[in-house]
Amino acid sequence: MKENKFLAIYNDLLLQIRKGTFQPNDKLPSENELSQQYQTSRETIRKALNLLSEHGYIQKIKGKGSIVLDVGKYDFPVSGLVSFKELAQKMRKPARTIVHELEIVKPDEYIRKHLSVPNKDEVWKVIRSREIEGEKIILDKDFFHRKFVPLLTRDICEDSIYEYIEKELKLKISFAKKEMFVDQVTDEDRKYLDLNGYEHVVVVKNFVYLEDASLFQFTESRHRLDKFRFVDFARRTH
Structure with missing residues (x-):
């Protein structure tokens, strides 16, 4: 009791x-x-x-x-591999995804380096704003190797790409490597985010792998500074 x-x-x-x-x-x-x-x-x-x-x-x-303490922030798991749809459902806040770009592109040098794809391969480029409680506070720039994800639609991108990959394509998303740093706001950030006067964003780079260790996705998530608290759980090993 x-x-x-x-x-x-x-x-x-x-x-x-x-x-x-x-x-x-x-x-x-x-x-x-x-x-x-x-x-x-x-x-x-x-x-x-x-x-x-x-x-x-x-x-x-x-x-x-x-x-x-100020709790006007949303917990975002650093070590977890969670879709925005899953995060929004957990927070129980009104949320939506706005798709700005959806196209098949030839990878430039930056994407070739981060997604480990050759020149000839095609890549899906998806640019989306994530809106929570009426404010656009995340800009997600996703790149998917088309070899693994042959088709994407605007409806899929507005809902959940991960749900589509796992339920429809029957692929198992296994693990990710992450990099996190603070960056100056770009023109693209200003265009797609409600920045509230902030001049810096928190950037999380995700390199996401399938069960067979194939790198299939590179994402650059750009977060408004005041709205996200990145959380992790660590245990000391002996």
Whole structure:
């Protein structure tokens, strides 16, 4: 029952943070006040607060208490291999994909290098904005080796390319290598993103492989700085 109690308190406090009852930089009530409010022990309250801290919703500062952090960002898993459709469903936020370009191209030097394709091979080029809660905050520039993905349509690109690849083409997407860095905003970013005055974006390069270790996709995802929190889980090995 104790475990259920601290999780219930965690979820209740989290709901209040997300609804804006507690704003960024606000101080949560003290452990004593919360234990009285929820009619439970300080140990149970401490467990709930520790969980909020671990998940990045509060910062516990000695002598000051628990300070609410800015949660106007969306968790984006660094180590995971998740489609935007899956991410949007998990967030339960209104989201849509806008396709700006869909064409078959001969790879230039940059794409040949990143997708490891010869000159003669054709590549699908897909440029899409990702909109969450009415703001275009991700620009995805995808390149798929046509040898593995012979056909793409605008409808597929607006829905989920990964779902199409796995369910229709019966290919198994296995793993990805990623690079992440901060880059200056480009004219293309200005054209397709709601930048809100930001002059830099977070760029994630994805090199995505099938089960047989074939590199079939290279993606450059460009994220508005203020909207994404990149999360990962790490365990120290001994």
